[in-house]
Amino acid sequence: MKTIKISEAVVRRLPIYLRFLNELSKKNVQTVSSQDLGVKLDLNPAQIRKDLAYFGEFGKKGIGYDVDYLIEKIRQILKLDKVIPVALVGAGNLGRALCNYNAYLKDNMKIVAVFDAQENKIGESINNLKVKPMSELNEVIQEAKVRIGIITVPAAEAQQVADRFVESGVEAILNFAPLIIKVPSEVRVHHADFTTELQSLAYYLD
């Protein structure tokens, strides 16, 4: 596949397409039009066609997209056709909730290790994962070939955890702490702050 620079907005829509396509596939729906996708996802069909056209000619005029083929292509684009091990630091309520999502991540992306700085949490079991001490972070991440780190610690500890992830060789970080963390430019960070979600939703209130 040729390498093209795709805007973050498009990259963020692809998993949403994928989720809906997976629902269709489960119901044995074989083709879907950009119109149907648009109605379901509250997006302009022209926008959807444009998004998907970045990656090649998937759709057929008057017929639509082959659901399973499109799933396969989006999975390739998002690199979900390989196994991506994930580690999480912060075994509080949010950390536990995220570990429970493991079942939805299927076999391609999985939280393989959970860490916490608090001694009383070490050894606890969350969804078959034992909470490990921060002193084992580097070793575990390198052994398990972890590529993505998730931060679910309080804001005051988030930068420190990010630094540890960067040291250990993690390539991307999903940060849930309500704080902007600093990392070298080669590490990709997404902020998944729930307050910003709520705040952007408020804009749409009358």
Next chain:
Amino acid sequence: MKTIKISEAVVRRLPIYLRFLNELSKKNVQTVSSQDLGVKLDLNPAQIRKDLAYFGEFGKKGIGYDVDYLIEKIRQILKLDKVIPVALVGAGNLGRALCNYNAYLKDNMKIVAVFDAQENKIGESINNLKVKPMSELNEVIQEAKVRIGIITVPAAEAQQVADRFVESGVEAILNFAPLIIKVPSEVRVHHADFTTELQSLAYYLD
């Protein structure tokens, strides 16, 4: 303020600007350039100027933006200058984690009620909120003038909860369940699925 149609991508960036501006304000920084904002937020400065220009002429050439003025304006635009009561259904790990964010939401947006369908959770205390039964949902939402509903139940129950929120008059829903929920077009839904966050992050791995 004139009403203009702003793209969702811009609306989603505003809370991110706001968070960083709040950090600057706490440090008594009085002005900030689009360059500084761009470096900090990993965005093109021209993009930032364009985003903020939607709302009027905030910046001064060669000086930058007045931090406190910009905070006030973004808060107005996002309607965070009024109190917006929020209700949450699903008092599991994720629901608890979100209630603990209440402290960050300051006085403008607050989770004022928590509900759960499971009897053994009714009456539990989460961050000073008592978990209420679903039978009280309509009454509580109308009394507390709740405008935004948050769904943190398993996928299989999410649509049912969304229906209850819609019935009760909620105007917007933040859905954390990994399922696309259906609501009437006048209700705004944002999906805050953690799997889509992780999947879009995978795209940036080499």
